[in-house]
Structures are given as C-alpha cells and as structure tokens.
Amino acid sequence: TQLLEQSPQFLSIQEGENLTVYCNSSSVFSSLQWYRQEPGEGPVLLVTVVTGGEVKKLKRLTFQFGDARKDSSLHITAAQPGDTGLYLCAGTVAGAGSYQLTFGKGTKLSVIP
C-alpha cells in the first residue's frame, strides 16, 4: 500500500488551462513537500507546507495543505509548456520517529503549446 497516493498519474492539457493535482494519505504528516522533476534531472523542491490549512503561492502555482494534514493539492493557473514535468509530493509521518521522507509516485504533466 502506497503511503502517499497521487492523482492523476498522467495529465495532458493545453497551454493556458488550469489544473489541480492531488496528494492523499490516511496518515497524518508533520510536513509535506512538493518537488518537480524534469527528464534527465533530479527532483527540485518547489515548496514545503507544515501547518494544517496552509496555503502557499509560487507565481502561478498554489499549494494547499489539508486541515487534518493528511492531504495536499497543487493548483496551476494558466499552465505553460515550461510547467511540463513530473510533480512529486513527499512527507514525513507525524510521530513516526523517523526522518525519512516518503514519496508519492508522481503526476506526469504535459502542457501542449
């Protein structure tokens, strides 16, 4: 069973459209991070959320951490071809006694010009 479930797995949209990807779990997380990975490269951190209900904005990207700290979403407004990539969420389970990050399988986004 995957601790962090990401949906959708694949998403192909036209430039200018809006989209939302989700990261869900039955566990409570002390923090959650979002990374973006481009082909041939390692993941790069976009944001860390730590407080239930927290909303963070990074230009056209809006990240939200659920009130119960079990889920998170990433919303992209007016997607651009440069947003194409694999979006990964990763978190540390609250109270688990471990500081290892657990990753979801990712959402592969393609933005068509």
Next chain:
Amino acid sequence: DAGITQSPRHKVTETGTPVTLRCHQTENHRYMYWYRQDPGHGLRLIHYSYGVKDTDKGEVSDGYSVSRSKTEDFLLTLESATSSQTSVYFCAISEQGDRPRYSPLHFGNGTRLTVT
C-alpha cells in the same frame, strides 16, 4: 544548484558483476541518501548516512551496501548486480535530515544503470 555530482551518469553491466556508484557533494551537508526511481514505484530510499561512517538502511536495502569515509563522498555498491536492479539511482543531500520540514532534499542528476 546544490553541488552534487553523481558518477557515472550511465552504466551498462552484466548480471553478477559488482558495481559502485559515487556521489560527491561540495555543500558539507551531514545527511546523504541513495534513492532508486522506477516506473510504478516512484522514489524509494535504499540507504542513508547521517555522518562519516554512520549509515542506515532504507526501504529497499537488500542487495546494496554503502560507505561514507568522508563527508563529501557517499558510495553505493551492488555486490552482485541483478536485472531487478536496473533503475535510475539518485543521490540526495540535506543539511538537517532529522528536521526534514526545515531542510529539503537536494538531488543529483542521477545514474542510469542497466543490468543485462
């Protein structure tokens, strides 16, 4: 970009041969990690290190060993490579691995390993 270099970037090897992958960092970060990334599985932790000569197992450590004799270098060894170890291997570093909410991972660009 964080100073992380993985070598080699690509390697093809035969089943049963030993393979060593190298990760070198110039950031002087205490924590270093080896992950593998496979379709359908995402990123999975193999081993990690929290200091020189201090290492521990991750989720998928069977068939792998690691060594860290210097802060800047973390080696991953496949003692006898198998086809199931064909994957893309990523090294990552963090400044405060025991406080991941304050210290994200910085990844290298990966090593693509094919075991034939």
